[in-house]
Structures are given as structure tokens and as C-alpha cells.
Amino acid sequence: MSEWPVEIIRFSQRSVPIFIHLAAAGKGMAPFICRGYGYRLDTESDWIWLYILKSQWLRLHDYMKHGREMSALLTSGIDNESYQFKGRFIDSRPLTKKDVFILEEQYSWVTGHIPGLAPVIHVSPSECMAVGLQIRSVFLQTPGPGTGSLVMERGVK
Amino acid sequence: MMLPTELMPLFEGALPSCLVTSSAEGIPNIANLTRVWHAESHFVAIANQMLNKTYRNLIENPLALLKIINPRDFIQWEISVRYIRSEYEGSLFEHIKQDIETISWMAGVPLSAELRSVVVFEVTSVRQCIEEAIHLKPAPETYGDLLHVLAAVHEWHRLSFWIPAENDRDVKLKASRGVPGAGVDAGAFDMMKRLAMLVKSKQRIIRLRNIRSQLRYLHSIHTEPQEQKDKPMIPVTETTPSSCLAFPIRSFHTLIGIICCEDASGQMKAIHSIEDRYLVYLGEKLGETLLTISTVPAQEREALFRQVIELARLQWEKEADPFHSSLSARERQVAINVAKGYTNAEIAKQLFISLRTVTTHLERIYQKLNVPSRAALTRYVMEKGLLKENS
Numbered sequence: 001m002s003e004w005p006v007e008i009i010r011f012s013q014r015s016v017p018i019f020i021h022l023a024a025a026g027k028g029m030a031p032f033i034c035r036g037y038g039y040r041l042d043t044e045s046d047w048i049w050l051y052i053l054k055s056q057w058l059r060l061h062d063y064m065k066h067g068r069e070m071s072a073l074l075t076s077g078i079d080n081e082s083y084q085f086k087g088r089f090i091d092s093r094p095l096t097k098k099d100v101f102i103l104e105e106q107y108s109w110v111t112g113h114i115p116g117l118a119p120v121i122h123v124s125p126s127e128c129m130a131v132g133l134q135i136r137s138v139f140l141q142t143p144g145p146g147t148g149s150l151v152m153e154r155g156v157k
Numbered sequence: 158m159m160l161p162t163e164l165m166p167l168f169e170g171a172l173p174s175c176l177v178t179s180s181a182e183g184i185p186n187i188a189n190l191t192r193v194w195h196a197e198s199h200f201v202a203i204a205n206q207m208l209n210k211t212y213r214n215l216i217e218n219p220l221a222l223l224k225i226i227n228p229r230d231f232i233q234w235e236i237s238v239r240y241i242r243s244e245y246e247g248s249l250f251e252h253i254k255q256d257i258e259t260i261s262w263m264a265g266v267p268l269s270a271e272l273r274s275v276v277v278f279e280v281t282s283v284r285q286c287i288e289e290a291i292h293l294k295p296a297p298e299t300y301g302d303l304l305h306v307l308a309a310v311h312e313w314h315r316l317s318f319w320i321p322a323e324n325d326r327d328v329k330l331k332a333s334r335g336v337p338g339a340g341v342d343a344g345a346f347d348m349m350k351r352l353a354m355l356v357k358s359k360q361r362i363i364r365l366r367n368i369r370s371q372l373r374y375l376h377s378i379h380t381e382p383q384e385q386k387d388k389p390m391i392p393v394t395e396t397t398p399s400s401c402l403a404f405p406i407r408s409f410h411t412l413i414g415i416i417c418c419e420d421a422s423g424q425m426k427a428i429h430s431i432e433d434r435y436l437v438y439l440g441e442k443l444g445e446t447l448l449t450i451s452t453v454p455a456q457e458r459e460a461l462f463r464q465v466i467e468l469a470r471l472q473w474e475k476e477a478d479p480f481h482s483s484l485s486a487r488e489r490q491v492a493i494n495v496a497k498g499y500t501n502a503e504i505a506k507q508l509f510i511s512l513r514t515v516t517t518h519l520e521r522i523y524q525k526l527n528v529p530s531r532a533a534l535t536r537y538v539m540e541k542g543l544l545k546e547n548s
Contacts, residue, residue: 019173021175021177021187021224023177023185023186023187024185025177025179025180025183025184025185026179026183027181027182027183028181028183028218028220029179029183029220030179030220030221030222030237031177031178031179031185031220031221031222032177032185032222033175033177033185033187033222033224033235034286034289035233035286035289053288053289055288055291056288056289059288066183067183069182069183069184069185070185071177071184071185071186071187072187073175073187073189075173075189080173080189082189084186084187086184086186116231116452117231119231119293119451119452120230120231120232120289120290120293120452122292123292124292127292141187141188141189143189143191143207143269144269145269145270147207148207148209148210
């Protein structure tokens with residue numbers, strides 16, 4: 001059983017809108033990035049699930065031919081607290097009931113804090129899918145003196 | 158290459174952007190940016206205050222991607238870039254430094270880090286992330302607002318907006334304006350619907366003139382009943398228009414709507430004086446706008462439609478100008494250099510052509526643009542803003 005660092009657990013429990021970006025790349029290629037609509041840390045493992053549009057998955061899938069390394073940047077829409085998760089693509093699946101709840105929760109927080117963005121991120125769960133990454137390292141990305149410092153590191157099997 | 162004008166709001170720094178780079182091994186890295194600056198022409202720049210991994214990646218792989226939110230509609234844009242250089246001094250460096258210091262001063266917050274350098278990128282392509290906006294459905298009143306603006310700007314009085322049904326050749330009416338019998342007569346939209354279906358299947362602009370007389374003629378030669386169940390014969394009545402026009406509304410090459418107009422009481426000129434090229438621009442601009450308009454407040458919709466129509470008109474006028482439509486690329490280069498004040502000898506040297514060729518080009522330019530002299534050509538180029546456009 002893996003444990004996430006305290007600051008990551010605390011960040012994941014914040015009731016704030018989170019800007020999510022998921023990136024992939026290949027050797028010598030222009031990288032790819034897409035918007036995420038929600039995320040969930042798997043507390044039983046070192047996996048993170050990110051919810052993206054199926055249409056984006058099709059583009060992301062093309063990058064799988066060139067490697068499975070991915071990065072996800074999670075940024076609080078309130079105060080820019082942010083963390084970058086780096087790891088390997090492991091799995092993809094449709095959204096579960098729990099995922100749908102998280103997606104709706106994100107929508108309500110965005111509606112409350114950034115109303116102009118709300119219609120854009122109000123996607124139907126059926127249009128989304130969850131992408132699972134096994135995380136190797138997490139970096140602090142909050143602007144400030146500690147930017148880029150390592151928060152967590154572990155080997156990927 | 159110049160960046161499209163609609164991209165400029167992206168460089169105002171209203172919302173955080175991000176930059177994704179990749180190491181030589183193909184491991185991506187994402188960095189949040191407070192702002193991206195438009196440097197000049199097709200170059201953009203970012204401030205390097207705290208970039209570490211990003212900077213190392215750019216040395217290993219200069220290809221990167223910027224993702225910026227348009228503050229107007231919150232839709233993201235992807236800007237593919239190539240790292241060109243870092244600047245540690247100079248006008249761009251000072252400009253960005255001043256911007257950062259001013260914001261910091263206004264916020265009353267000390268700079269989190271000094272500006273180390275300005276990272277300059279060449280833009281290689283630009284794309285609106287429409288796949289992230291495809292779920293946005295315009296409010297039903299949107300189409301009525303659009304028809305209202307079109308009627309006011311173009312004096313088209315009988316109008317309808319149709320959207321293509323997903324699975325068959327059918328179309329669905331979303332709004333109409335000035336159509337006789339609308340809401341009362343079941344057949345009021347028969348002709349417009351048939352026209353919209355034709356646009357959907359042919360994917361092009363359709364114009365019909367003198368419909369009444371053509372329909373009468375066709376009816377007269379039908380000696381045997383030839384009606385089809387799904388396509389009944391359209392009778393000629395008092396409200397039958399004498400001409401009509403329908404054109405597709407496309408969003409990034411996908412048909413998302415059809416606008417039909419019919420002439421009412423001899424307004425044929427208002428409909429048919431509009432050129433196809435303009436309608437193509439208009440259809441594209443309206444398509445892009447409709448895709449994201451659900452994020453625009455209702456009270457701002459009409460103003461936005463007016464702005465879009467004006468943009469389409471300007472683009473069409475620019476392309477219709479003889480400078481673009483009649484002059485060759487080489488002749489345009491010569492004309493621009495003349496306007497910049499270069500002599501024929503200097504132009505010849507710059508373009509690697511003979512002095513005689515420059516003179517020949519000039520004679521043709523005078524003839525094609527109908528200008529009598531060098532001074533008149535300079536005035537022509539300056540007044541139409543062609544110098545800036547081609548610089």
C-alpha cells in the first residue's frame with residue numbers, strides 16, 4: 001500500500017476549483033496537452049485518475065505509440081497552489097459513480113468561483129473517460145521560492 | 158506570417174497559461190505562466206523568472222506547446238512554438254520587465270523572482286481547442302439574435318436558421334424572421350427547408366432567381382402526377398418568393414448551420430449583390446462564433462454578431478482589392494518597396510532582379526491598380542494599410 005505525502009492529501013481535499021492539464025510527449029516531437037475535468041487520487045496505490053474528454057483521448061492515444069510518460073499539472077483556481085505529477089500511463093476506463101460525483105463537485109466549485117468558466121467545463125460524464133497514471137514523482141509548482149522542488153518520489157514497477 | 162487578430166486578447170494576461178515542453182527522452186513537463194507576450198509578427202515571448210526544467214527541455218527539444226485561455230469565452234487555444242533564443246537585455250526584455258514590475262507594484266507584492274531572461278518562440282501553428290467546446294449549445298434565442306443582426310446589416314427581411322440533423326439528410330428550424338405564415342401555415346417553411354436540405358447535401362451556397370416563373374413552368378409541364386411522398390410539389394402562391402439564397406455556416410470545416418433568405422417585395426438586389434466569397438467568410442466567422450457563444454452574456458450577443466459580420470466584410474474587401482486579386486506576389490513586393498521609399502536600383506538589388514524587370518513590374522502595377530505615378534502608388538499602399546500588412 002502506498003501513501004501520498006501529507007501536502008498532496010491536503011491539496012486533494014480542498015474544496016476549490018482545480019485547473020487540470022495532462023501532457024504527453026514523444027522523442028523529438030512537439031508535446032501534447034489537454035484539459036482535465038476532474039481527478040482522483042487512489043489512496044490504495046500510487047495511481048492518479050484524471051478525467052478527460054474522449055475526443056482528447058483519441059489524440060492522446062496517438063502519443064502512446066511513442067511512449068507512456070505523462071505529466072499532470074493540478075493548479076488551484078483560487079491561489080495557484082499547484083503540483084506536477086509525473087508518471088506512466090497505466091490504464092483507461094469509463095467514469096464510475098464516484099468519478100461522476102467528483103466531476104459534479106468540480107463543476108459546483110467552478111460555478112461558485114469562476115462562473116464564466118462553468119459552461120466550458122460542464123461536460124457530460126458520458127463524454128469523458130478516466131486516464132490512470134502510476135506516479136513516479138510529484139513536484140511543487142506553486143509560484144515562489146520552492147517552485148520545482150520534489151514533494152514525492154518513488155520507483156515505478 | 159502574422160498572427161490572426163482574434164488571438165490578441167490571449168496575450169493580455171487575463172488568465173494563467175501553461176507551457177508544455179519535452180525532454181530528449183520524451184518526458185513532458187508543464188509550467189504555469191502568468192502571461193505570454195506577443196513579441197512581433199509570428200513571435201511570442203515568456204518571462205523566465207523561475208524556469209528550470211522547462212529551460213533545460215527547450216535546449217534538448219525546441220518544440221513546445223502553449224495553451225492559453227481566451228478571456229472572452231474561456232476556450233483554450235493551442236499555440237505550437239519553436240524555441241528560438243533567450244534575450245537578457247534589449248527592448249523586449251525591458252518591456253516585459255517593466256510589465257512585471259508594474260503589476261508587482263500595483264499588487265503591493267514583491268517580485269517572487271527577478272527576470273532572468275526573456276524566452277522567444279516562433280509560432281508554427283495556432284489552433285482553437287474546439288473539441289473542448291463541442292458540448293456547448295447556444296441558447297435558443299441566439300439564432301434569433303443572429304437573424305436580427307443580419308436583417309439590420311444586410312436588409313434581408315425573410316430569414317431562417319437551420320441546423321443539420323445528425324443522422325439523416327433532414328434539417329431542423331431554429332429561428333426565423335419575417336417569414337409569411339410562420340406559426341400559422343404548416344407549409345410556410347417548405348421552400349426554405351428544401352433549400353436548407355440542398356445546402357446540407359451539396360455543402361455549398363445556393364442561389365435561385367426568378368423562382369415563381371420557373372416553378373410555374375415546371376408545374377405546367379407535369380402532365381402526370383409525379384409527386385413524391387417526402388417531397389410534395391411546392392405550389393406558387395402570393396407569398397412565394399421570386400428569389401432566394403442559402404449558405405452554409407461552418408465551424409472548422411464542419412457544417413453546423415444553414416441560413417436561408419428569401420426576397421420580400423423585390424429585394425433581389427439586397428440578396429444577390431452579395432458575393433459568394435463574402436458569404437464563405439461570413440459562414441466561417443459565424444460558425445466559429447456560434448461554437449463558443451454560449452459563454453457570452455446574452456446582452457453582448459448582438460454586438461458580437463455585428464463585430465463578426467464587420468470582420469468578414471473587411472476580410473472580403475481586403476481580398477477583393479486589386480492589390481491582392483490582380484497583382485502577382487512579385488509585383489506586390491515591388492509596390493511595397495516603392496512605398497517604403499526605395500529607388501528602382503535598390504529594389505532590384507533587394508529582390509535579386511534586374512533594373513529593367515523592376516521597371517516592367519512598375520508599369521504593370523500602375524496599369525493594374527490604375528495609379529498614374531510613384532507617388533500615387535505610395536499613397537495607395539499607405540492608405541490601405543498594405544505596408545504594415547506585408548512587413
